[in-house]
Amino acid sequence: MTPIERLQERVRAQQTRLLVRRWEVRQSATSKGTWYRLRRALAFADAVYAVDAATLAVLLAEGWKRAPVGDELEPTRDYVFVSRERASRIASARPLKIRLSAELLAEPHIVLVPFEGITPT
Amino acid sequence: MTFRDRLLATLRCIAPVLEVKGVLVIGSEVPNLLERGAASTLVISQDVDIGIPISAHAEVKRQLELVSGLRPSSEEPSVWLPADATCIEVNFVGFDPSSSDPGSTWVFEDEALPLMVFGALSFLREGPPIHAEGLRVPVPRIAGLLLEKLVTDRTGEKGDRDLLVCAGLIEVSTPGDLDELVETLAGLSKEIKQTIRANLSSLSLLPKLAGMPDPELSRGPIAVLLSRVGDR
Numbered sequence: 607m608t609p610i611e612r613l614q615e616r617v618r619a620q621q622t623r624l625l626v627r628r629w630e631v632r633q634s635a636t637s638k639g640t641w642y643r644l645r646r647a648l649a650f651a652d653a654v655y656a657v658d659a660a661t662l663a664v665l666l667a668e669g670w671k672r673a674p675v676g677d678e679l680e681p682t683r684d685y686v687f688v689s690r691e692r693a694s695r696i697a698s699a700r701p702l703k704i705r706l707s708a709e710l711l712a713e714p715h716i717v718l719v720p721f722e723g724i725t726p727t
Numbered sequence: 728m729t730f731r732d733r734l735l736a737t738l739r740c741i742a743p744v745l746e747v748k749g750v751l752v753i754g755s756e757v758p759n760l761l762e763r764g765a766a767s768t769l770v771i772s773q774d775v776d777i778g779i780p781i782s783a784h785a786e787v788k789r790q791l792e793l794v795s796g797l798r799p800s801s802e803e804p805s806v807w808l809p810a811d812a813t814c815i816e817v818n819f820v821g822f823d824p825s826s827s828d829p830g831s832t833w834v835f836e837d838e839a840l841p842l843m844v845f846g847a848l849s850f851l852r853e854g855p856p857i858h859a860e861g862l863r864v865p866v867p868r869i870a871g872l873l874l875e876k877l878v879t880d881r882t883g884e885k886g887d888r889d890l891l892v893c894a895g896l897i898e899v900s901t902p903g904d905l906d907e908l909v910e911t912l913a914g915l916s917k918e919i920k921q922t923i924r925a926n927l928s929s930l931s932l933l934p935k936l937a938g939m940p941d942p943e944l945s946r947g948p949i950a951v952l953l954s955r956v957g958d959r
Contacts, residue, residue, distance in 0.1 A: 609804050610841050613834045617843065620832040628830075631918045634925075642925050649931035650950050704946075705932050721950040727958050 641706070643675040647685055648704055650726040651718035655699035662686065662715040673718075673726070684715045687726050693719045728813065731767035734759065736796075737775055737814040738862055741807075743793035749780035750787065751851060751865050753820070755888075757872060758895030758940060765859035769895060769938055772888075774806075774816035778848055778867075781823045781835055788840050805842055822848030829878055829919060850874040850911070869900045870907035877923045888939060890930045895940030897948050905948065909955045920956060927953055 607615070634642055648654065657665075662684050666672070670692070673685040693699060699717060702710050710716070720726050734756060744750055752760065754776030759767035779787050796814055797807040807817040821835045821842035831846035854868035866872075876893050897905075912920060931949045933942045 609802065610834060610836050612803065613805070613841055613843055617832050617834055624830050624832075627922065628918060631921045634921055642928060645928035645932055646924065646953060649928045649946070649953055652947070652950075705934065721947050724950050724954050727954065 637678065640675065640678040643678070644685075645706055647673050647675055647718065647726060648706065648710075650687070650720050650724055651704055652721045653690070653693065653719040654702045654704050654710065655693060655696065655717045655719075656702055656713040657696055657699055657715050657717050659715055661696055661698060662717075665692070665717065668692075679711075681714070683711075683713070685718060686716070687718045687720055690719045690722075693717055729767075731759075731765065733813060733815050734767050734775060735765065735860055735862060737809065737817060738864055740796040740814055741777065741794055741817055742862065743790040744777065744787055745863070745865055747783050747786050747790055749783050749824075749853070751778040751853060751867050752776070753778040753848065753851060753867060753872065753875075754818075755892045757866050758892055758899065760857050760859070760864055760866060761869075761896075761899045765857060765864070769940060774818050776818045776820055778822050778851060779819055779842060781821050781842075781844060784821070784835065784837065784840065784842070787819075788837075791840065799839075804838075804840060820845060820848065822851060824849055824851070829915070845879075847875045847878050850878075868907070869896055869904040870911060872896060873900070873904075873908055874911060874923070877926045878919050887933055888936065890926060890933060891936060891939040891942060893926075893930055894933075894942040894945040897945040898940055900948075905952060909952070912956060924953060924956060924958075927956075 633639065665686055665688060670686050670688045673687065676683040676685045752775060755772050756775045759769050762768060796810050797817055800806045800808050805819045809815060819840065819842060821844035823844060826846050826849040829847045829849060833844050835842040835844050850871040851867040852871045854866055857864040857866055873893055873896050876889060912923065927949050930942055931946050935941050935943065
């Protein structure tokens with residue numbers, strides 16, 4: 607194989623990867639995009655805490671909203687963005703590392719604090 | 728001999744090429760060069776990428792005749808190998824600033840210096856040069872370099888390391904750089920925007936790797952960028 611043929615081979619491989627990526631992007635609005643949407647929600651968070659069901663119920667009653675991505679998992683999870691001030695008043699809140707980890711995924715009720723000035727969309 | 732010594736020695740060897748208008752040092756070594764005094768404390772890769780505008784290909788070939796201390800690989804003439812351990816590999820890649828398709832990849836065919844031409848490199852625009860130990864190093868503007876890194880397919884550990892380079896770039900970027908990135912992004916396709924959102928989100932959650940830029944330091948700016956880019 608000549609050097610130019612080797613480069614052309616790399617171009618073909620690159621074009622194949624691009625086709626796969628385009629397919630993935632087209633699927634991003636469907637269930638294939640769930641992990642992306644969860645990563646994105648976590649990317650908005652400056653802090654993440656595990657809370658118990660009773661605390662979560664209180665937060666929802668106060669009007670804090672669940673992020674829709676929690677409904678895309680099975681079993682469903684509660685991901686709720688609250689203000690830093692509100693989170694600081696949750697005595698039982700257990701801080702979690704902000705990673706898409708087994709530890710985080712195992713928690714059914716999660717409170718997220720967005721970075722200052724950010725409204726998660 | 729430190730990595731910085733080897734990187735600067737390599738750039739000194741290819742200085743005749745760096746004099747050609749439009750040629751840029753690109754890729755993963757740019758965050759190293761952007762450190763104060765081009766300190767190069769990050770361990771990113773053992774090569775340096777040089778972006779060649781296709782329109783300057785003939786002139787670059789002429790200037791390569793003046794280069795010593797490196798020679799082209801017989802298997803891959805776009806890669807120049809160091810004669811000894813004082814330098815690192817040089818990888819020449821092509822770009823076409825007038826290209827409007829960031830997804831395109833093609834081969835610029837030439838016996839002596841064939842080049843892979845990457846459409847994503849068309850985001851690069853010449854920025855203020857870096858001056859280190861008497862060397863003038865042309866580098867791209869940070870916004871374009873960030874865009875190029877964020878639209879390129881990233882998979883596996885190599886992909887993670889490439890994304891962490893973005894963390895290094897975000898760390899040294901100014902608010903103006905990020906404004907420029909968002910403004911450029913506004914005119915791009917839905918697919919590219921989605922790729923960038925996905926890569927930014929992944930970067931935000933990456934753990935720190937030894938010798939690499941710390942993604943924790945970029946999480947706040949990434950959240951702001953994601954917010955500004957929107958979800959559509």
